[in-house]
Amino acid sequence: MAEFLTKSRARNIFYGGSIFFVVVFVAMTAHSHRYVVNTSTAGMPLTEEVILGKHTWEAASCINCHTLHGEGAYFAPELGNVMTRWGVQDDPEAAFETLKGWIEAQPSGIEGRRQMPAYQFTDEQLRGLAEFLRWADQTDTQGWPPNDAG
Amino acid sequence: MKYQSQKVAYWYFLAAMALFGVQVLGGLVAGWIYVSPNFLSEILPFNVIRMIHTNALIVWLLLGFFGAAYFLIPEESEREIWSPKLAYIQLIILLVGTLGAVGSYLVGIHGGREFLEQPLWVKFGILVAALIFLLNISMTVLAGKKTAITNVLLMGLWLLSLLWVFAFINPDNLSLDKMYWWFVVHLWVEATWELVMAAILAFLLLKLTGVDREVVEKWLYVIVATALFSGILGTGHHFYWIGLPGYWQWIGSIFSTFEVIPFFLMMSFAFVMVWKGRKNHPNKSALLWSLGSSTVAFFGAGVWGFLHTLHGVNFYSHGTQITAAHGHLAFYGAYVALNLAIFTYAMPMLRERAPYNQVLNMASFWLMTGGMAFMTFVLTFAGTIQTHMQRVLGDYYMTVQDDLAIFYMMRFGAGAAVVVGALLFIYSMLVVHKDEIIAPGPSNPVPGE
Numbered sequence: 001m002a003e004f005l006t007k008s009r010a011r012n013i014f015y016g017g018s019i020f021f022v023v024v025f026v027a028m029t030a031h032s033h034r035y036v037v038n039t040s041t042a043g044m045p046l047t048e049e050v051i052l053g054k055h056t057w058e059a060a061s062c063i064n065c066h067t068l069h070g071e072g073a074y075f076a077p078e079l080g081n082v083m084t085r086w087g088v089q090d091d092p093e094a095a096f097e098t099l100k101g102w103i104e105a106q107p108s109g110i111e112g113r114r115q116m117p118a119y120q121f122t123d124e125q126l127r128g129l130a131e132f133l134r135w136a137d138q139t140d141t142q143g144w145p146p147n148d149a150g
Numbered sequence: 151m152k153y154q155s156q157k158v159a160y161w162y163f164l165a166a167m168a169l170f171g172v173q174v175l176g177g178l179v180a181g182w183i184y185v186s187p188n189f190l191s192e193i194l195p196f197n198v199i200r201m202i203h204t205n206a207l208i209v210w211l212l213l214g215f216f217g218a219a220y221f222l223i224p225e226e227s228e229r230e231i232w233s234p235k236l237a238y239i240q241l242i243i244l245l246v247g248t249l250g251a252v253g254s255y256l257v258g259i260h261g262g263r264e265f266l267e268q269p270l271w272v273k274f275g276i277l278v279a280a281l282i283f284l285l286n287i288s289m290t291v292l293a294g295k296k297t298a299i300t301n302v303l304l305m306g307l308w309l310l311s312l313l314w315v316f317a318f319i320n321p322d323n324l325s326l327d328k329m330y331w332w333f334v335v336h337l338w339v340e341a342t343w344e345l346v347m348a349a350i351l352a353f354l355l356l357k358l359t360g361v362d363r364e365v366v367e368k369w370l371y372v373i374v375a376t377a378l379f380s381g382i383l384g385t386g387h388h389f390y391w392i393g394l395p396g397y398w399q400w401i402g403s404i405f406s407t408f409e410v411i412p413f414f415l416m417m418s419f420a421f422v423m424v425w426k427g428r429k430n431h432p433n434k435s436a437l438l439w440s441l442g443s444s445t446v447a448f449f450g451a452g453v454w455g456f457l458h459t460l461h462g463v464n465f466y467s468h469g470t471q472i473t474a475a476h477g478h479l480a481f482y483g484a485y486v487a488l489n490l491a492i493f494t495y496a497m498p499m500l501r502e503r504a505p506y507n508q509v510l511n512m513a514s515f516w517l518m519t520g521g522m523a524f525m526t527f528v529l530t531f532a533g534t535i536q537t538h539m540q541r542v543l544g545d546y547y548m549t550v551q552d553d554l555a556i557f558y559m560m561r562f563g564a565g566a567a568v569v570v571g572a573l574l575f576i577y578s579m580l581v582v583h584k585d586e587i588i589a590p591g592p593s594n595p596v597p598g599e
Contacts, residue, residue, distance in 0.1 A: 007371065024383065069324075
């Protein structure tokens with residue numbers, strides 16, 4: 001390595017540069033935080049139902065089979081746009097009924113087919129979960145996924 | 151072993167290897183479920199098995215890092231660890247937390263954020279253990295000699311512990327949840343862990359090749375500078391499609407492309423040091439793991455990361471088997487192999503023996519590395535087909551998955567090779583034979599060299 005780059009210069013570049021990038025990153029995430037709250041997720045209110053749905057989603061660890069906005073495990077279908085795929089994104093009642101029907105039909109028990117566990121959710125939790133998935137679906141995700149298949 | 155308190159590392163490494171075994175066996179079961187989906191489905195569903203697979207990995211890597219710090223800091227600082235007793239208490243807290251977490255998962259008690267599923271009391275346990283560790287290690291370094299290796303190692307460990315705070319922050323807004331989740335996940339594995347990795351690698355190369363400390367440490371600062379300059383804003387490559395502003399597509403694409411550089415430099419560093427080094431260190435298997443780790447990290451984290459990091463590509467490949475391919479090779483090369491390198495280097499000293507079982511150890515390297523490479527290739531093929539069928543043609547997820555069956559069978563075979571390699575590695579560390587399977591040649595084959 002070139003002579004002008006001594007160990008102490010390399011060290012100072014490391015510390016100085018890192019602080020610079022941390023400052024830029026913090027400023028950009030602060031802006032992003034406001035953007036999420038005011039713009040990209042503002043299409044639907046963050047109601048108690050949606051929050052209950054998120055807690056239900058977490059308690060069942062759905063993320064360790066499914067993806068949501070493309071993140072999670074890759075064992076089961078994407079759910080960020082599942083309400084659009086089912087054609088019930090604009091109909092809360094139909095969203096709830098379809099989801100309830102789906103959950104109650106699991107596990108399918110079909111040989112050679114991936115199995116979703118049986119979950120004993122209350123109607124309140126199912127309604128929350130449906131609202132949570134509708135809420136996720138209406139988020140402005142820069143046009144992702146490319147199509148309804150998710 | 152120059153300092154008595156280095157012995158602490160022995161118990162950390164043992165615990166890490168036990169969890170390593172749990173991790174790969176969990177992975178094997180998960181891989182089998184892909185082949186035969188009804189397996190265990192009513193007793194132990196896939197999501198719980200995957201949780202154990204990923205959590206065991208993270209915890210054993212951290213135990214390895216902690217152990218590595220307790221091993222190398224006395225040598226670097228030229229003094230005993232401030233309090234070996236605290237180090238053991240820290241280990242006990244971590245083990246109780248780990249057993250508690252696994253037990254909870256098996257009965258269905260867990261959080262719902264990927265990789266951060268630990269019950270709250272376990273999260274606090276990890277925080278307390280991390281604080282004990284930082285106190286212990288910082289007191290040791292402050293009282294002793296400060297080197298670039300200890301500076302970088304400490305900075306990495308301090309920052310990763312501070313970032314753990316975001317494991318407790320879970321906003322109700324899903325997009326915010328995801329953004330702060332990456333503060334732990336990305337800023338660990340693509341920033342602060344790289345500091346730890348580079349510091350441990352520098353220590354290993356210093357010892358194994360005998361190159362001048364000034365040279366090693368200058369390289370170290372350059373590597374970690376490129377790691378943080380690219381990795382911090384590189385977080386943006388996770389912010390493309392989760393509800394964040396569009397400018398992340400450019401910031402993320404540009405800076406995460408630069409994330410290849412620190413891995414390229416680490417690989418170059420390892421080979422240049424071996425090339426320049428005059429020392430003929432008897433522990434050849436530790437050298438193999440050090441070179442192997444930096445090389446596989448370059449391909450797994452660097453090349454396979456770049457493969458799908460540009461937002462125009464990622465729009466189609468996001469959340470497919472491409473991600474799984476990259477994740478496996480990156481973690482294996484950068485963090486698994488590096489941990490196994492320091493175990494291989496340190497264990498003979500901790501047990502006060504000459505380096506032993508090197509042939510078995512090297513065989514385990516090739517089994518694991520070969521298995522991981524094969525797994526990465528088949529998952530990349532599967533992911534390419536999945537991307538085309540699902541994201542371009544619009545076929546439904548399960549239809550596509552059925553067509554990928556052959557790749558999942560090959561992945562299972564590759565995974566089995568990795569498991570055999572991992573068990574062979576653990577065996578070669580723990581069980582001592584009288585002689586090597588193949589007798590080594592003379593240590594200085596060329597006189598005067």
